[in-house]
Amino acid sequence: MTECLLNIDLGELPDEDARLYALAQVANIACGAHAGDDASMRRALELCARHGTRVGAHPSYEDRENFGRRALDVPPEVLRGQVAGQCSRLARLAQEQRIPVVYAKLHGALYHAANASPVLARAVVEGIVEALGSDITLIAPAQGCLHDAARNAGLSHAREGFADRGTLPDGSLIPRGQPGAVLTDAARVRENTVRLATQGTVDTVCVHGDTPGAVELAREVRSTLDALSLHVEPLGDGALRLTLPDSLERRAAREVLRALPRVVDAVVTEEHACVYFDPDAPPDEPRLALARLLRETVAPPEQTLITLRMRYDGPDLEKVAARAGLSVDEVARLHAAREYTVRCVGFLPGFAYLGELDSRIVVPRLPTPRMRVPALAVGIAGARTGVYPFASPGGWNLIGTALDFTAFHPDRGAVLQLGDRVRFERVG
């Protein structure tokens, strides 16, 4: 699935919440017609620059009194000039701050009027191109005159859906002023977003900056879109593998996924999560379960520090030292000097991948794995270290032996869990 972006109409209200700029992926900035002035545009542009938000122009009928939400009878040639003027005004301020304007979207009544009239659509698109060039993406309804006009002018078209607007059975928006036109309930907005983003008919979803509770709604929409943009692929017919963003707290992700109905198990590795299920009873979209974690910065729970005593007596210690250009003693000192975090539990029961190793002692895996590595051998490979819980085949460089450590209990499973902190203490 291609990424569906959140666009928010901004720069419209004096008491606008700056957090909306962090949530928006595209900010449609009011250009002084229905709202906004040079000061509000400068502020909006600054906030976009700070948060890496893409900038769009948001031209309108020149009607501050009705916030651009009433259709006006403006001749196409005049409209073209007004739109060009508004867009130029934003472009000039953006240029002062060296921020490119890459989107354009019509506001309110003009959005609907132009989409219904080939003549108006052509006029406004010409105005946009005159001011901003043709390297612009027009945000407009999936179908209608704006789509045709954008195509004729060589503009890209991002098909838009509205997360905070109710729809009629035929898919059209419930007109403003009628019951159900504006959605303010987070759950309804989330459902709307899922529907829009998953049916593949829109490229961008809008939240209006002036909808009550806009920040909360935008957060809901953004996290839902972020979750749905995670790469997912089947691993056979009974598992789905998700690619996780770096920022996602791994242990919380595993717990959330394991708790899903019909999910039998969840494995989290450094870059992926995998949910397992009966092919006859697949779970609902597992990515949506991660939306809450993407929305709130989950502070990792404070993990207790586990200290493992070890001897540096492994058969590969000298080779590792030679490769690193260090003494054996220095390798041991560097390995024991750090605190590690459990990055992944897997391979064998109770095996924990610990990172990050000091870069001075990073070495590749053995070219040929050993047929038998003894239990409690401590190995390093790449930027990871770990303790073999059982005698098994293994390809890591063995640098020592853990003492009095049980990695796995048959009654309660792995001792080291995702996120745990681990230190090695040198003995003897």
Next chain:
Amino acid sequence: MMAGWLDIVGMGGPATVQDGGRPGQMHHGVPPGGALVPELLARANRAVGNPWGAAALECLGPLELRARGRALRISVDGRDARALADGESLRVPAPERASVCYVAVDGGLDVPEVLGGRGTLLVARLGGHEGRVLKPGDSLPLGETRGPPESVDTDAVWDDAAPIRLVLGPDTENFDALMAASLLGSTFTVSSASDRVGMRLQGPALAHGDEGASTSRPMARGAIQVTLSGEPIILGPDHPTTGGYPLIATVIRADWGRLGARRPGATVEFHAVSQDEARDAWREHLRRFRGGA
């Protein structure tokens, strides 16, 4: 009812206690386990009135068994279900067609449950009987008889040579179209270095651009990982839960048993199916081999 045991009197090949598996423990690094050929386990169990996944013997060779403490009902792969008087012994021949055979006894083998399963996980020495391969002199406790034996349709076996169905991926970016074509167009042979961890295949090498530098990824039974030398290994019930080799394809669940039943030297060909076909095959499989149980 009197307590009963199944005594291992003699063995001509390795045997372990296995059952329906211990799902839900992979986040501890514990593989799902379960029978190499779940269909035969299910048949053996149903023929003696057990739930399909009760603990039974998974045998690679012949063995001699004796009932002790009570009379019992015993079946091999659902065939020849018979009664065994207290003290009576039985010779179980080596598996004939499949790589393994299953010996089920009414009440099942009552070895301790570990992390939700009774099967033996050799690498961690857990489950089964002391976490190890059985040896003569071992005595396995029996559970209480559950239900009436079912008559099992032992003729309805699969075509031994039919292609194994798989879905391609997920690591498709590591393999070009030629490699997928090679997987689907070649005849592979089951290597003798195969076990419950994985089945190694001999055949054309499947080249990929991966140099083994990526971090470990989640694994699943049926996943076909390709080593740096291009050798495909199909992960079995006791597979490592994570691994670093790219996965060219994954055998669908309905065919895990059909694949596991192939002995070293047997040939394997593959046929790619869609997700929908895989799910339909699984539903059909459940209906046929589990009888809704």
